[in-house]
Each structure stands twice: as C-alpha cells, then as structure tokens.
Amino acid sequence: MASLITDLQSRGIRVEAAVESRKGGAGPSDSGMLWIEGVPVTLPTTAGYATPYVLRREDDGLAVYADGERVAAASSAGRPRYYDLTTDDGIPYWKIALLHLDSLASTVLQTCAYWGNHDQCQFCGIGLSLSAGRTIAKKRPEQLAEVAVAAKELDGAVDATLTTGSTYGRDRGALYVATCGQAIKEAAGLPVEVQFEPPDDLDVINRVHGHGIDSVGIHVESFDPEVLARVAPAKARTGIEGYFAAWERAVSLFGAGQVSTYVILGMGEDPELTVAGCKRAIDIGVYPFVVPLRPIAGSLMEDCLPPDSVYTEGIYHQVVPYLLSRGMDSSGVAAGCARCQACSAMASVERSIKLTASRTG
Ligand code: SF4
Numbered sequence: 001m002a003s004l005i006t007d008l009q010s011r012g013i014r015v016e017a018a019v020e021s022r023k024g025g026a027g028p029s030d031s032g033m034l035w036i037e038g039v040p041v042t043l044p045t046t047a048g049y050a051t052p053y054v055l056r057r058e059d060d061g062l063a064v065y066a067d068g069e070r071v072a073a074a075s076s077a078g079r080p081r082y083y084d085l086t087t088d089d090g091i092p093y094w095k096i097a098l099l100h101l102d103s104l105a106s107t108v109l110q111t112c113a114y115w116g117n118h119d120q121c122q123f124c125g126i127g128l129s130l131s132a133g134r135t136i137a138k139k140r141p142e143q144l145a146e147v148a149v150a151a152k153e154l155d156g157a158v159d160a161t162l163t164t165g166s167t168y169g170r171d172r173g174a175l176y177v178a179t180c181g182q183a184i185k186e187a188a189g190l191p192v193e194v195q196f197e198p199p200d201d202l203d204v205i206n207r208v209h210g211h212g213i214d215s216v217g218i219h220v221e222s223f224d225p226e227v228l229a230r231v232a233p234a235k236a237r238t239g240i241e242g243y244f245a246a247w248e249r250a251v252s253l254f255g256a257g258q259v260s261t262y263v264i265l266g267m268g269e270d271p272e273l274t275v276a277g278c279k280r281a282i283d284i285g286v287y288p289f290v291v292p293l294r295p296i297a298g299s300l301m302e303d304c305l306p307p308d309s310v311y312t313e314g315i316y317h318q319v320v321p322y323l324l325s326r327g328m329d330s331s332g333v334a335a336g337c338a339r340c341q342a343c344s345a346m347a348s349v350e351r352s353i354k355l356t357a358s359r360t361g
Helices: 002-011 126-131 141-155 174-188 203-210 225-231 233-254 271-283 309-325 346-359
Strands: 031-036 039-044 053-058 061-066 069-075 098-100 103-107 159-163 192-195 215-217 259-265 286-292
Touching: 002 031, 002 039, 002 053, 002 286, 002 309, 002 346, 103 141, 141 159, 141 174, 159 174, 174 192, 174 203, 203 233, 215 233, 225 233, 233 259, 233 271, 259 271, 259 309, 271 286, 271 309, 286 309, 309 346
Parallel strands: 103 159, 159 192, 192 215, 215 259, 259 286
Antiparallel strands: 031 039, 031 069, 053 061, 061 069, 098 103
16 A cells, blocks of 8 residues: 555546545645545646556445556545535635545645745745635634534544744744634644744744644755755755754654654655654654655646655655654644645555564564
8 A cells, every 4th residue: 555655646646536636725735635445645636747547436436547457445535514614704614724634724824924935935835725716815713713613513524734824923923823723622622733934932832832732843844955945945044953943842842743844755855864854853753744745736846746656665664664663653643744644655654564563473
C-alpha cells in the first residue's frame, strides 16, 4: 500500500467517476480525496501529467486501475451534508470550512502578508480560492463553531485543522487562529490543530496553548536553506534555527508529537539535509510530516511536477523508522494534518514496518 499511495501521489490519477475534490487554497489543494483499501488519501486528479492510474466506478464502489488492471478498492465520501447549509447571513457553510475526508479544515484568514509580492511562497495557493469566490476572506470564530457542530453531527468530522495566512502583526496570525480553534473546541468538542508561522515573540505560543488547542503546525517546508530561500523567502528570513526555537517552545507546552512541520519533497532539496533535519526535529519531539510537492494550478510552481515516487519513498523509509525508534507515530497526534495523514504515505510505511516487526517477533 505504501508504494501504491506514494506512486499515486506522484503520478496522479485520471478520474472516470466523480469524487470530492478541492482547488486552490492552502494544504491538500487540487486534489481528489479517497479512501484506498480503507486508507485516507489525497491525490492529484486534475493535473495534466501522464498517469497509468484510472479511478473507475464498479457495481458496489470505486476501484483503482493501473494499465488496465485492478490494483485496489476505493471509496469516496461524497458531498458532505453540511455543505447544503448556510449561516443566517447567507454564507454557505462550505465557504467557511471544508471537509477533508474526516477532518474539518479552514483557512481562517484567507489573506497573507506575502501573497502577491516577492515574499509569496511558490507552492502556495492561498489567494486563488479567494479570488475565485470559493471562500470568504475572514472566518469568524462563531461561524466556524456553527459549521463545526454541523460537520460533526451530519458528516462525522473527527477533528479540525485550522490554518491562516500570515499577518503583519508580531504574532503572525497565531492568536486569531487559536481563538477560532477555541471556539470550535467549546462548541463541537473536536480536537483542534492550529497552524501558524513562528511569531516574533515566542510567548505568543504560550498564549496559543492557553486557548486549549491540542496540536500545532509550524511549517518550515524545507530543511535545505537554499531551497527555502528560493521558494519561501519570508520563511527563510525566520531561518531553520528560528523554526527550531519555536518548535522547542511549542513542544515544552503541547508535548512531543503534538507539534508538526510540513516537509515538502520535490523542490530541489538535498536529501541528506532533509533527512538530517527531520531527525533533528524528531529528537526534540517534532513530527516532520513529509509530503510530495503538489503543484497547484495558478501557484508560482504550477509548472513543476511532483517528485518521483522512488525518491519520496526512500525518504519515508529513513524518517519513519527514526520516528518509531523515538516512540512517536501518527496515532499519537491529536489533531490536524499529521493525524489525518492523507497527503503522505508515511502512515502506510509505519504500518508496514510494524507488521513486519510483529511477524518477525
Ligand atoms: S506564509 Fe507562505 S504558505 Fe503560508 S499562506 Fe503565506 S504565502 Fe502561503
């Protein structure tokens, strides 16, 4: 399964049966969302690359075919029921938060201080869904709380993943996204991850913790400083050491495994630096959520390709055993991207390692 998922996320799939998907925005964008043999997976469905994979409808569900041969059963959640609801002031719930498989996800501030200027992260699509009218610029805490209750009751959402564009403020938006997370927790009782850039003042992270948030994502995106400088200049100014300082503070508050970082593969990074950075992060209790680049149409990287699956799987097989050897795994993450795992095959690698270990006693 790990190899199949890694290859699907690298090469994409041609879809002959409609599935839930999303375009633009932060996170798993321009993606279809499926369960493949029961494993949650996001994968490119709209990209133009040549792929041997096809998703077909069968009598009792969906299936993945490769070069004409059936390789796995699949299922799609279908359109969430809460998408048909609107707020009293007429905003459709789906413009406030989307359901990514079983996680309620929202970008609470759909604007970013870096969008549209030379600091814009090249892989990001935060402004695209806003300009296309598929979302609203600012989601209020009470709106998110209302939607979260509906998503849990009508569609079985199990957690909430909240991110934000960066603000010019010294907290970079961390306090607003934490306020939104607290509103969701209090109304719906869901575990919540909030994601933000390292604030200038690390005491902001203590205040985020004070909002009762379960997990945080502070995303360095690449451990290769040259790549970071090229693809995310503002993050490069924080610097990799700046991220480690923020992570150390966050782990001291939220605990090992409740702090994560995206690590995007396929942007020209040095694999040795990448694995060494992941291991150093793990050593201080940070979960490096390693994902292949998913080039978003309209982003500055729209003409790039995802990395080769052999490369990606090779990195997984160096990072995941190290995580396990330090007593961390995906099941220990309370909420968010590293809990969901659908954008990576790390959890499948983890399962195969555990299965092999149990067989060999
Ligand atoms: S900081 Fe970068 S990745 Fe995050 S929203 Fe702004 S442009 Fe996008």
